[in-house]
Amino acid sequence: MPESVPAPDDTSLRVLxxxxxxxxxxxxxDVVDVVEQAYRTLAAGQSANPRKLTVKPDDGHSVAYAMLGRDGTREVVAIKTSYKxxxxxxxxxxxxYTSLTLYDDVTGLPIAMMDCGRVGSLRTPAVSALLARELAAPGARSALVIGTGTQGRLALPFLLTTLPxxxxLTxxxxxxxxxxxxREQLARYAPDREVEVVTDLKAAAADADVIVATSGAHTPAAVEADWLRPGAVSVLVGHGLxxxxxxxxxxxxxTSAAQMAVTGTDMADAEGDLPEVDAEFPEVLAGRAPGRRSPEERIFAYNSGLVVTDIALGHRFAQLALAQGLGTRVPLWQ
Structure with missing residues (x-):
């Protein structure tokens, strides 16, 4: 039997x-479509996305997350782990290190275990772009990306995908x-577009209809609320707001009020409190909760990522990889 086609009862694990x-x-x-479908399936009550578990030592030198979920459209169960x-x-x-292990919930067999780095590098900016599409004021024309790490590098191409x-672009x-x-990624996906690198963050924020903050924890960037123009939407992925x-x-x-309560503590006020979330994004996509209520509203959007989006995109990558015979089969349970 070809290496790319597992036996019907093969319990070996394909490592990608x-x-x-x-x-x-x-x-x-296609990435945007896969991620959006995952949100809509969750909103329809067909998927499960429990709250993530977090482990962090007292001195804060590391952090680890574990996320379990089930995609009801693909009928796939998976667990994602993340350790920094x-x-x-x-x-x-x-x-x-971050990994995703997928199981077929129809056959009961393992599908694959994969490095989740590329999945996350695509899923997260796709979610930010969907948030921008749903929450930006009518006629939004300008975007500011803060940060040039993994999440910042594809932020503009994805924004142009949902807001052409x-x-x-700044x-x-x-x-x-x-x-x-x-610049390289923008040239690859949108060769006719250019990005302007800015040094005056306050002025750039005041001119932006959409802000996506992706910086690491050591960034000097910290956009304040009174810098924002009426109608601006600010999407927080990492740091910069x-x-x-x-x-x-x-x-x-x-994306999830529960996850924001876990991972958004650096945005708490002096008393350690976070404000109430007005709407969760899956409900906005499903039309059961309003996103923007007026053109002048300044909206804060928190993109914490949901494991169901990792599952959907990871499963798509697994399908592509297995069709090409990629990966190493490990007889872990044999």
Whole structure:
């Protein structure tokens, strides 16, 4: 039997490495569609996305997450783990590992275990782009991306996928190699567009209809609420927004209120409190909760990522990889 086609009762585990996944081709609109379907399936009550578990030592030198979920459309169960070590160190000194293990909930057999880095690098900016599409004020034309790391590098191509009428693209970053990488990705996906690198963050924020903050914890960027123009939507992925953008927002939308309570504590006020979430994004997509209520509202959107989106996109990558015979079969349970 060919290596790419497992036996009907094969309980071996196909392990897909970073290299295996790197060469798989998937278009940005397809990524957006897969992620949006995952949200809609969750909103329909067909998927399960329990609250993530977190482990962090008292000195804060590392953090680990575990996320279990089930995609009701694909009938796939999966668990994602994420571990980052060296949080007090520079990005180059940190160690970061994330994996996704998928099981077929029809046959009961394992599908694959994979490095989840590429899945996350696509899923997260796709979610930010969907949030921008649903929450941006009518006629939004300008976007500011803060940060040039993994999440910042594809932020603009994904924003142009969901908001093609954006005509001013700006970037605030402090790492020359990261800025070069952002330019490279934009040239790859939108060769007719250019990005303007800005140094005056306050002025750039005041001009932006859409802000996506993706920086790491050591960023000097901290956009304040009173810098924002009426109607602006600010999407927080990592860092780059001051807590005032959340606490003074006219409306707060989160991919998950429960997850925001776990991972958004750095945005708490002096008393350690976070404001109530006005709407969860799956409900907005399903039409059961309003996203934007008026053109002038300043909206804060929290993108914490839901494991059902990792499952859906990871399963799509597994399908592509297995069809090409990629990966290593490990007889873990044999």
């Amino acid at each position: 490495s970073t290299t295996d996944l790197a060469g798989l081709d998937i278009a940005l609109p 070590h060296g949080l007090h160190e520079s990005r180059t000194e940190q160690h970061y 009428d954006l005509d001013r 970037l605030f970053g402090t790492h020359p190699e990261g800025i070069a990488a952002v 001051a807590p005032s953008t959340l606490h003074d927002a006219d409306r707060v939308v989160a």
